[in-house]
Amino acid sequence: MQSDTNPFHDMASILSNPILNTDSYKASHYLQYPPEASAMFSYIESRGGRYDRTLFFGLQMLIKEYLCRPITPAMIDQAKAFFTAHGEPFNEAGWRYIVEHHNGYLPVRIRAVPEGSVVPTHNVLVTVECDDPEVFWLASYLETMLLRVWYPITVATQSWHLRNTIRAYLEKSSDDLTQLPFKLHDFGARGVSSAESAAIGGSAHLVSFMGSDTVLGVVAANHYYNEPMAAFSVPAAEHSTITSWGRERETDAFRNMIAKFGKPGAIVSVVSDSYDLFAALEVWGTTLKQAVLDSGGTLVIRPDSGDPLTIVLQTMRALEASFGSTVNGKGRRVLNNVRVIQGDGVNPESIEAILAAMDEAGFAADNIVFGMGGALLQQINRDTQRFAMKCSAIRLGDEWHDVRKDPVTDAGKRSMKGRLTLLVNRHTSEYRTVTLPVAWDDRTVEGDWDEALVTVFDSGKLLVDAAFSEIRKRAHAAEG
Known part of the structure; x- marks a missing residue:
């Protein structure tokens, strides 16, 4: 007979615990970074695939479901019991710090292109940054959960392209x-x-x-x-x-x-x-x-x-x-x-x-x-659009350094480097991923290019709550 004190007894609480919504090896990563690391920056992109453009959708669901509720001591106890039995180290001090100094809310900033935007592949769609030196590793720890945005993006992308196909035949015959x-x-x-x-x-x-x-x-x-x-x-x-x-x-x-x-x-x-x-x-x-x-x-x-x-x-x-x-x-x-x-x-x-x-x-x-x-x-997977989330910059002490993966065995897996953002041309709607050397806000970029990413989440707060009608309007405007 199972005890009610068993931390693994309540599957619903396990599924809603962000500390457990990760890969096993992530639990040990806080011990693997350079000792002077103080901030981290990661990004999500589609590295190509079946379609040359992706329709961005679904991040708001993930944020509302998993990131807008605070970490609690009970969650930490549950995760500690699991990882200890599982054979992985557990950063109890780091998670306790989040509860004590951030009221349980994750001190990460997430920026993303507005949902419904249709963006060519090989561009940054989401960025995740944590500049709290005590828990900088959060920017990578959240990869498992956040990268699942590949699924709604890929479904939305396929349906959008099929809408274009059907629309062309309607225009021709109806x-x-x-x-x-x-x-x-x-x-x-x-x-x-x-x-x-x-x-x-x-x-x-x-x-x-x-x-x-x-x-x-x-x-x-x-x-x-x-x-x-x-x-x-x-x-x-x-x-x-x-x-x-x-x-x-x-x-x-x-x-x-x-x-x-x-x-x-x-x-x-x-x-x-x-x-x-x-x-x-x-x-x-x-x-x-x-x-x-x-x-x-x-x-x-x-x-x-x-x-x-x-x-x-x-x-x-x-x-x-x-x-x-x-x-x-x-x-x-x-x-x-x-x-x-x-x-x-x-x-x-x-x-x-x-x-x-x-x-x-x-x-x-x-x-x-x-x-x-x-x-x-169902007949799609992460490789349909070759989605990846990678660390592209780390702050060592007070100075940011580029981070990049560049395997000689597969150039298609080369990642981008630096603190990234996405620009959009206000005249042609062309997108361009660029590296910025310093922190930025949502200001307008000089010239013909505007900032395309907006801050959607910061330290437990959802900053953009888009309506479905708005997302549809944006997606339909990109047809053709």
């Missing part, structure tokens, strides 16, 4: 660009590794889109970014709600969906491949056609198996034969009363291929919505 925010729906909740991943990744997707079935992602966007409702969904069938009627009553299951949810202006999504997609399409276009028309809503058919490229076009052609289509101002055909949602095998490559095939066949992009799951939230 008369209605207002549908763009609902063209890529988040199906990823069940395919991620944890509830936290669903929340973080799901909210990152919503910077570019407003459709999601990942409830925790929507809740996170609302909660951490002051948004009333960040995304929306519609009633939709799953296979169990159709197959529970039995194969012989599939038509009744379809009819029930229209009866329960079909009404003027409504959207009803019905998975239709439980047995025979083509037979189901025939039923929709004959037996149930009038019910669909009378409902006044839009029926969205989900073919959920087969080769996506082939199935989408076959489904559209079958629906066009039954419901007809209208030629829009771009000379493309728009299905009447019906649409298709493709949620199987959806990834950046298949989205592009399906849209291109539709365009070649004369179908407008209006006719399709994509539901993206594992490829949206």
Whole structure:
């Protein structure tokens, strides 16, 4: 039987303890720096990867969740017990100093580019500095937690690039660009590794889109970014709600969906491949056609198996034969009363291929919505955009010195040196990472360049609390 005094008994307190939110070897690092070290500076960058630009998002979530609460003596006791048993030294004096001299708040300054900014790779996105000589090592100790910002950035980056792809096809084939925010729906909740991943990744997707079935992602966007409702969904069938009627009553299951949810202006999504997609399409276009028309809503058919490229076009052609289509101002055909949602095998490559095939066949992009799951939230990793956090400067005594990693075996891992900041050209919006020899504030840089980083956190205080609407506006302004 476990004792209530066991410091490892309460997993929730462990997960919320910043001292334990690190790598094991970090606990020993305070003994490894030069004895005269008195301050440290680190930075985060994307060193390239799948995309040449990244959409910065998610730091505010991490700061609110982990850094705005003070370190407590109980946290220190818990961490001391763990690291002692774990085989690592523990800097109890340093952590006690933070409690006694900083009221438990970490004396670090975090500066970052505004969330929603789209920045070319190989530029500094975040800087972390600690100039308290007693605990200067904090700038590196926080790496494990802070570098996890790679995940929301990478999800947001991928979704932003996909928004650009879909937008291009809408501009080419559609008369209605207002549908763009609902063209890529988040199906990823069940395919991620944890509830936290669903929340973080799901909210990152919503910077570019407003459709999601990942409830925790929507809740996170609302909660951490002051948004009333960040995304929306519609009633939709799953296979169990159709197959529970039995194969012989599939038509009744379809009819029930229209009866329960079909009404003027409504959207009803019905998975239709439980047995025979083509037979189901025939039923929709004959037996149930009038019910669909009378409902006044839009029926969205989900073919959920087969080769996506082939199935989408076959489904559209079958629906066009039954419901007809209208030629829009771009000379493309728009299905009447019906649409298709493709949620199987959806990834950046298949989205592009399906849209291109539709365009070649004369179908407008209006006719399709994509539901993206594992490829949206899970099939990425830190190396997708090659994220890294590195120390780039250390103060020895009163003098700052550059720090740099430069392995002869891999030039791609060369890090930047010095105390860094990011500049943006006020005329061209070009970004440039520069080294500054002295401390700075948020002043305007002389000439055509302005300071792009802002101080978002300082010694326990969140200094920027951005709204989701503001982040979306910034990201959308960078499209194209």
